[in-house]
Amino acid sequence: MKTNNKYDVIIIGGSYAGLSAAMALGRAMRHVLIIDGGRPCNWQTPHSHNFLTQDGNTPESIARVSKAQVMQYPTIEFIEGQVIRVEGENDRFTVYNLEGQAFAARKLLFATGIKDLMPEIKGFADCWGISVIHCPYCHGYEYRNEQTGILVNGDQAFEFARLINNWTKKLTVFTNGASTINESQREQLLQLNINVIETPIREIRHIDGFLDELLFGDGSSSKMTALYAKIPFEQHSDIPAKLGCKMTDTGYIQTDDFQKTSIPGIYAAGDNSTMFRSLSITVGAGTKAGAFINHELIAGL
Secondary structure (H helix, E strand, O other): OOOEEEEEEEEEEEHHHHHHHHHHHHHHHOOOEEOOOOOOOOOOOOOOOOOOOOOOOHHHHHHHHHHHHHOOOOEEEEEOOOEEEEEOOOOOOEEOOOOOOEEEEEEEEEEEEEEEEOOOEOOOHHEEEEEEEOOHHHHHHHHHHOEEEOOOOOHHHHHHHHOOOOOOOOEEEEEEOOOOOOHHHHHHHHHOOOOEEEOOOOEEEEEOOOEEEEEEEOEEEEEEEEEEOOOOOOEOOOOHHHHOOOOOOOOEOOOOOOEOOOOOOEEOHHHHHHHOOOHHHHHHHHHHHHEEEEEEEOOOO
């Protein structure tokens, strides 16, 4: 298989972190290829918040405008597709996509995000990012003072409940089975008028993703407007791990302050390398990665 023209940088993942890095590199007149699969994790989230100048806009509209601005730089190319394999080392990487093409690059940036693993609760996935939410700083203001649940157990339930209590006092913890919250924590929650319900949730009844009520395995139900949930995730791409990039104990790609991974020439930015999932932090990480990639290229590293 013949390799196409060599790029300074290939960015795998063309959402917010990837586009932000591409803009920094394009403004440094670097030849950049963005390869994107077109399915960001927040695709059904109706609004983005905590992002100056963009507060309340949809993630889709922010991405569309961002891409249009990035593509004004003539040294940047964008193709849709899935990267299936990467070979080589610093200054000599080859990236292969599902369509059978191969591209060469001196540096790589993975902006591939993560994949949320939904529990087997009917209606959960339909509401995810709309009324079943993960972050009060992203969504809490819109659901302030509303009847709200938290789907989590143990020490995490205790800490998360105390946090969400800042946005609403109408709060219930659902452990979805036997509680592992210790007695001291449970007493402190009761002092805040936060009840703990252990009955497993069977279904989330909703209207177009907006929660109406929780249905339980014993036939009972509970009216609810919002539900915070802590759910597991996996890396959207396993290629960084296959290349030897170190991972954190919590499953993120390990990077330094400049978004460099443990493998020379490979960077990571965005949700794949931090627990902070707001767009503003993601965009900042992308800009930083782009700047330091350009620094390495100038230095010949």
